[in-house]
Amino acid sequence: MALKQKGTDAAATDTKKRRRVGFSGTDAGVEANECMKVFLVRNPDEVGSVDCTSIEPFDLNHFFGEDGKIYGYKNLKINVWISAKSFHGYADISFDETSDGGKGITDLKPVLQNIFGENLVEKEEFLHTFSKECECIRTAVTNGSAIKLDGSYESDPAVEIVRVELQGAAAFLYSRLVPLVLLLVEGSTPIDIGEHGWEMVLVVKKTTQEAVSKFELLGFAAVHNFYHYPESTRLRISQILVLPPYQGEGHGLRLLEAINYIAQSENIYDVTIEDPSDYLQYVRSSIDCLRLLTFDPIKSALSAIVSSLKETNLSKRTHSLRMVPPAELMETVRQKLKINKKQFLRCWEILIFLSLDSQEHKSMDNFRACIYDRIKGEILGSASGTNGKRLLQMVSSSNEESFAVYWTQESGDADDQTVEQQPEDLKTQEQQLNELVDNQMEEIIGVAKNVTSRGKDKLVELVAQ
Numbered sequence: 352m353a354l355k356q357k358g359t360d361a362a363a364t365d366t367k368k369r370r371r372v373g374f375s376g377t378d379a380g381v382e383a384n385e386c387m388k389v390f391l392v393r394n395p396d397e398v399g400s401v402d403c404t405s406i407e408p409f410d411l412n413h414f415f416g417e418d419g420k421i422y423g424y425k426n427l428k429i430n431v432w433i434s435a436k437s438f439h440g441y442a443d444i445s446f447d448e449t450s451d452g453g454k455g456i457t458d459l460k461p462v463l464q465n466i467f468g469e470n471l472v473e474k475e476e477f478l479h480t481f482s483k484e485c486e487c488i489r490t491a492v493t494n495g496s497a498i499k500l501d502g503s504y505e506s507d508p509a510v511e512i513v514r515v516e517l518q519g520a521a522a523f524l525y526s527r528l529v530p531l532v533l534l535l536v537e538g539s540t541p542i543d544i545g546e547h548g549w550e551m552v553l554v555v556k557k558t559t560q561e562a563v564s565k566f567e568l569l570g571f572a573a574v575h576n577f578y579h580y581p582e583s584t585r586l587r588i589s590q591i592l593v594l595p596p597y598q599g600e601g602h603g604l605r606l607l608e609a610i611n612y613i614a615q616s617e618n619i620y621d622v623t624i625e626d627p628s629d630y631l632q633y634v635r636s637s638i639d640c641l642r643l644l645t646f647d648p649i650k651s652a653l654s655a656i657v658s659s660l661k662e663t664n665l666s667k668r669t670h671s672l673r674m675v676p677p678a679e680l681m682e683t684v685r686q687k688l689k690i691n692k693k694q695f696l697r698c699w700e701i702l703i704f705l706s707l708d709s710q711e712h713k714s715m716d717n718f719r720a721c722i723y724d725r726i727k728g729e730i731l732g733s734a735s736g737t738n739g740k741r742l743l744q745m746v747s748s749s750n751e752e753s754f755a756v757y758w759t760q761e762s763g764d765a766d767d768q769t770v771e772q773q774p775e776d777l778k779t780q781e782q783q784l785n786e787l788v789d790n791q792m793e794e795i796i797g798v799a800k801n802v803t804s805r806g807k808d809k810l811v812e813l814v815a816q
């Protein structure tokens with residue numbers, strides 16, 4: 352890590368020699384997101400340059416204290432280069448002056464250590480890693496087994512998917528990847544590689560020069576195999592990351608397909624994803640809907656619900672119409688496709704939407720009314736009818752969903768007495784519900800569009816049922 356005051360040489364890194372100046376007024380600090388940049392580099396020539404691939408961490412602020420700010424520096428710049436070959440990092444820190452303007456001078460070293468750990472090295476060592484430390488990917492890959500998926504990477508046979516147990520060389524590789532995981536996978540913490548049952552699925556690109564194979568890592572997923580009573584195993588995708596230069600090229604999708612393939616070929620109980628990001632959920636639902644479009648057992652149940660949505664008038668309903676599939680169908684989907692119940696329910700709504708004519712107002716209104724009733728039921732749960740409930744959470748059965756918290760306006764419940772609520776500050780429960788329904792409709796429409804553009808022929812078959 353190089354720490355330097357602008358206009359001075361490396362010798363000036365001694366903090367004691369730094370000139371201290373006063374800030375006019377209290378030091379407002381600078382957000383880490385504004386002064387820190389991270390670059391992914393493939394060769395030594397790029398080190399020190401800010402014109403190479405920069406990665407966009409979801410939020411650097413959260414590494415820096417409660418308010419995400421760095422105090423005591425003028426014109427601070429933190430540039431970190433990460434090697435795409437060994438995943439070592441080198442940090443260059445520069446600033447004009449330091450001064451305690453009332454909030455101290457943030458000690459940057461421990462924060463960077465928290466993110467980059469032992470991967471962070473001095474410049475000279477970092478430059479050496481490009482020739483010396485290229486082996487960690489190759490060693491991990493050589494210990495793994497390739498997964499061949501039909502139609503996958505036909506256009507680029509150099510790209511391979513490899514499955515490795517998370518121990519030895521693979522565990523070492525994972526430890527090198529931790530900083531990228533922390534920076535790019537929101538809310539992540541390093542997985543405990545000492546725990547039994549972890550594996551990684553890697554996407555790598557192989558180049559062979561002078562009979563020596565070299566591998567470039569494009570992405571990976573960390574997957575946990577855990578026991579399911581009485582005698583099966585579930586697969587939980589804990590972290591999935593496609594390196595920024597390669598995102599949007601289909602690698603995330605292939606990783607998910609490879610994991611589905613493993614689950615089906617080894618008769619795993621089902622596949623779950625731990626707290627999926629919105630985009631990952633979108634990619635996952637797109638794939639699962641496409642798989643379900645050609646899965647015959649869903650067709651009759653789907654066509655029955657579609658018919659009732661076309662015929663019923665739900666606008667004056669006294670009880671809710673539920674769009675849930677039959678329990679035995681959920682079980683068949685789990686057994687054959689390894690799609691867990693929660694995920695199948697999501698896809699089920701998307702498939703119903705895809706089977707409806709968006710120009711037919713009645714069936715679309717009915718569809719929305721069903722989504723509304725479902726969300727309302729999830730939120731109010733057993734408390735429906737007691738509208739005064741102040742705080743509610745939606746908890747997933749598969750332990751993979753986010754929580755939602757709602758306040759309602761009505762009082763009367765003992766809990767309400769503890770919170771001072773100004774009616775003008777609150778949205779009504781109805782508004783909150785409608786917002787949620789709008790968001791849900793947006794998600795459904797987003798996936799439906801993608802599925803339509805990629806599976807037109809399969810869709811024609813489905814709608815013709």
Ligand SMILES: CC(=O)SCCNC(=O)CCNC(=O)[C@H](O)C(C)(C)COP(=O)(O)OP(=O)(O)OC[C@H]1O[C@@H](n2cnc3c(N)ncnc32)[C@H](O)[C@@H]1OP(=O)(O)O
Pocket residue numbers: 535536537588589590591592593594597598599600601602603604605624625626627628630631634637638641801805
């Ligand atoms: C559990 C967790 O880890 S949650 C956190 C997930 N990870 C992150 O957020 C880290 C940063 N992001 C990433 O690493 C990646 O963006 C990921 C893993 C989320 C997705 O991987 P990517 O390689 O970027 O996505 P990929 O290219 O495979 O797919 C995305 C696009 O291809 C489309 N696509 C391509 N082929 C197909 C196909 N056959 N069927 C359906 N969709 C397809 C997808 O629909 C999507 O299109 P769009 O965005 O243009 O509408």
